Amino acid sequence: MTPxxxxxxxxxxxxxxxxxxxxxxxxxxxxxxxRFAGGEGPLHDYPLTAKVISGTxxxxxxxxxxxxxTFRNTRRDKAHHEFLLFAVVAALGTLISMGCLWISHYGxxxxxxxxxxxxxxxxxxxxxxxxxxxxxxxxxxxxxGDHSGLSELADHxxxxxxxxxxxxx
Numbered sequence: 001m002t003p004x005x006x007x008x009x010x011x012x013x014x015x016x017x018x019x020x021x022x023x024x025x026x027x028x029x030x031x032x033x034x035r036f037a038g039g040e041g042p043l044h045d046y047p048l049t050a051k052v053i054s055g056t057x058x059x060x061x062x063x064x065x066x067x068x069x070t071f072r073n074t075r076r077d078k079a080h081h082e083f084l085l086f087a088v089v090a091a092l093g094t095l096i097s098m099g100c101l102w103i104s105h106y107g108x109x110x111x112x113x114x115x116x117x118x119x120x121x122x123x124x125x126x127x128x129x130x131x132x133x134x135x136x137x138x139x140x141x142x143x144x145g146d147h148s149g150l151s152e153l154a155d156h157x158x159x160x161x162x163x164x165x166x167x168x169x
Contacts, residue, residue, distance in 0.1 A: 012070060016133055019065035027058035028121045036113055047105055048098055051120055055094035059087060071141030082140060089135040096131060097124030 005013075031054035034043040043050040063086045067079070097120050104110045104119030 015070040016066065019062055019070055020129055022065055023058040023062035024125065026061040027054045030054035030057045031121065047101060047116055051098050051101055059090040062090065066136065071136065074141045085140040089132055089140055093128035093132045096128040100124035
């Protein structure tokens, strides 16, 4: 079923965009500081590691903004379950961005700061953002639950119980 672009959905999409800009600034800023601060940053030779770290920073910024503003009326009661789902979706979005960076940097040999930013923070973030909005609405900030494997994991397991034998309790 395709979601309709109702006024409420458009407002939510606008809020998602504002939070996305904040996450984008955190992501791109962290990435460039790690790669190019002072000419050659601490992770200059490790573009994928820099992208993982910047993606993590952006995930935290985005989760807080989306939880308390964009999806404030549909968030889950258990914040740690919601964050687990959010982190999984964000990680998948980061993998999309990293894939674009890998193809450009290693596959095609485009290794300039501009090329890395276009592939990771242009194409990659755009594709990752489209995926994230869909997945956050469907899997993370869904009041009614969608009965997906991701939602079932978060809703029916306490994080402290994952990997433990229930008969030992």
